[in-house]
Amino acid sequence: MIHVNNVNHTFLIGKKGKEKKVPVLKGLTFNVQEGEIVAVVGKSGSGKSTLLNTIAGFMSPEQGSIIINGQETAALNETERAEFRLNNFGFIFQSFQLMPGLTAFENIELPLKLKGVSPKKRKVSVLQLMKKVGLESVSDHYPNELSGGQQQRVSIARALITNPPILLADEPTGSLDSETEQDILMLIQDLNQTMGVTFVIITHDDEVASIAHRKFKMHDGELKKEDMSHVI
Numbered sequence: 001m002i003h004v005n006n007v008n009h010t011f012l013i014g015k016k017g018k019e020k021k022v023p024v025l026k027g028l029t030f031n032v033q034e035g036e037i038v039a040v041v042g043k044s045g046s047g048k049s050t051l052l053n054t055i056a057g058f059m060s061p062e063q064g065s066i067i068i069n070g071q072e073t074a075a076l077n078e079t080e081r082a083e084f085r086l087n088n089f090g091f092i093f094q095s096f097q098l099m100p101g102l103t104a105f106e107n108i109e110l111p112l113k114l115k116g117v118s119p120k121k122r123k124v125s126v127l128q129l130m131k132k133v134g135l136e137s138v139s140d141h142y143p144n145e146l147s148g149g150q151q152q153r154v155s156i157a158r159a160l161i162t163n164p165p166i167l168l169a170d171e172p173t174g175s176l177d178s179e180t181e182q183d184i185l186m187l188i189q190d191l192n193q194t195m196g197v198t199f200v201i202i203t204h205d206d207e208v209a210s211i212a213h214r215k216f217k218m219h220d221g222e223l224k225k226e227d228m229s230h231v232i
């Protein structure tokens with residue numbers, strides 16, 4: 001489903017003429033299978049977000065290839081890449097990134113509106129998914145009238161409403177207390193098991209990594225598979 005082949009990337013940092021080369025991704029090779037939850041852990045600055053940005057096609061790696069569902073993303077132009085991203089990925093962020101002027105329902109509905117789905121079909125899909133993620137009772141609430149956990153549920157539902165096969169999550173529980181974190185992790189596991197959604201989760205939190213089928217550790221731009229023998 002996701003094939004990362006010998007990916008290298010170097011940033012140029014500093015003043016013009018005196019730039020320093022900083023290698024951020026060094027020969028990364030790994031695959032993610034359909035239906036897996038994969039966690040990428042590592043210290044701040046180890047290259048996790050850069051890796052996620054290359055998988056999502058927000059940036060192209062200097063060397064190597066990334067193939068998503070049989071498509072090499074670097075071969076697409078900007079417009080095709082945006083379309084490809086829309087059809088293949090949903091995104092979850094630490095800071096939820098909800099539209100403050102829209103209700104929970106309207107936030108989840110927005111991607112369908114942008115895709116031109118009819119109001120009737122939108123309503124059916126949104127209500128069904130809100131039920132699935134446990135948001136029926138707060139449909140008319142604005143983001144500032146929701147708890148952190150509820151806001152993250154809205155953002156997960158918004159990411160899933162167009163049925164993308166892959167969710168990319170950057171510290172999805174980073175803003176939540178530990179009890180709410182557990183709720184969100186259970187939801188992620190449920191969505192993985194019942195809807196077959198593949199998750200790639202960036203985190204520095206061991207609790208989050210513990211729900212992954214496989215865990216990779218980024219260290220100075222290199223990726224090492226971690227022992228997951230504790231996972232049944």
Ligand SMILES: Nc1ncnc2c1ncn2[C@@H]1O[C@H](COP(=O)(O)OP(=O)(O)OP(=O)(O)O)[C@@H](O)[C@H]1O
Nearest residue numbers: 011012013024042043044045046047048049050051
């Ligand atoms: N656009 C950019 N231009 C130059 N350097 C960058 C850029 N983006 C990231 N870097 C550098 O690349 C390295 C890796 O950054 P990255 O954000 O991928 O790390 P991270 O593991 O996600 O960190 P964090 O956990 O703090 O988000 C850092 O040294 C960072 O300063």
